[in-house]
Amino acid sequence: MPPRKRADAVRNEQTLLAAAAEVFVRSGVDAPIREIAAEAGVGMGTIYRHFPTRADLVVAVYRHQVEACALAGPSLLSTSDSPFAALRAWVDMFVDFLVTKHGLAHALQSDNSGFEALHVYFLDRLGPVCGSLLAAAAEAGEIRDDIQPYELMRGIGNLCIGRDDNSRYNPRRLIELLLNGLRR
Amino acid sequence: MPPRKRADAVRNEQTLLAAAAEVFVRSGVDAPIREIAAEAGVGMGTIYRHFPTRADLVVAVYRHQVEACALAGPSLLSTSDSPFAALRAWVDMFVDFLVTKHGLAHALQSDNSGFEALHVYFLDRLGPVCGSLLAAAAEAGEIRDDIQPYELMRGIGNLCIGRDDNSRYNPRRLIELLLNGLRR
């Protein structure tokens, strides 16, 4: 039903994804749209047509990695010593993802206008995964059972914001504490 | 040695503080400078002369409350049942402060350009207070001793970012978990 896309359109979409990935590494996910357009050698209108909001672009760029993170959940659960160990490993993976993309964690905040799509996507895709890890650990009596995946994920996301290069603030330490605090 | 300030200058400074307080409540600490200038009925140049950076203005507006928070530290330590209880109460106070000022927690992030002064001020004034609470609790064997005040304060600040009005994310719960995770 949807008419086939034109060849130049799909080409541009690929070019844009590559350019955005490049620019995100160089200047963070908040990089000016113009910079991405320039890198891709296209006009700004082209970006907005393919990705109406910046979040759509970010989602598209990182879809693979989010998917990997989502798939890792069940797999960890079945290979780890305990549900809590699986949870810990998964959180570590999640943190890796957030921390290596400059500014991504910051963009995850719900109040950040223009990024709602990103927020929703993360939640929809990873929320259930996180939820099942939490449920398994709670079931096993390793952690309390009154924590929601949404809450934990946002907390972790928030903790990952703005780490500084001198090691005065290291999100992983605090997240470790947070997980610790979950134990019974 | 510094020549006495002109009367209109001190008047304007007061007007500005009042206007800024008003606007911060209405539109958050990120409110456009123009808005504050308009509220105060002065030009933008006047704001920048009195408060070179936005952080200077924020600091001036909230100085009293930060001071109260700083003074509460030792006092809580002497009146609470245990150092850990004091720490918990103090953190609660700190969180109150961050949460009631729309956008303040967000502004505390170190990578936020233009807010360094705020970052430094909070750290200088509250860091030592937090440090002594942590030290006392560690001394009493209630919590581990490898956590730095800076780290804890930034973690708390980060967790306070962007709470949403529907109660899906409540920073206090996570901070409670974090403190829990500190216990031995």
Added chain:
DNA sequence: GAACGATACGGAGCGCTGTTCCGCTTTGTC
């Protein structure tokens, strides 16, 4: 109270953002 530096004020202006909109180009089809 008049005159005159010093001090402070106001806001136009610049540069940098995001976002829209429409004339032009390219593509696929007949």
Added chain:
DNA sequence: GACAAAGCGGAACAGCGCTCCGTATCGTTC
């Protein structure tokens, strides 16, 4: 080759932070 339809580019507009300098006000001195 012709002709919609789909897609493209970037000028243009709006909102922001911040600077800069002509103008107004203040405090002092005579």
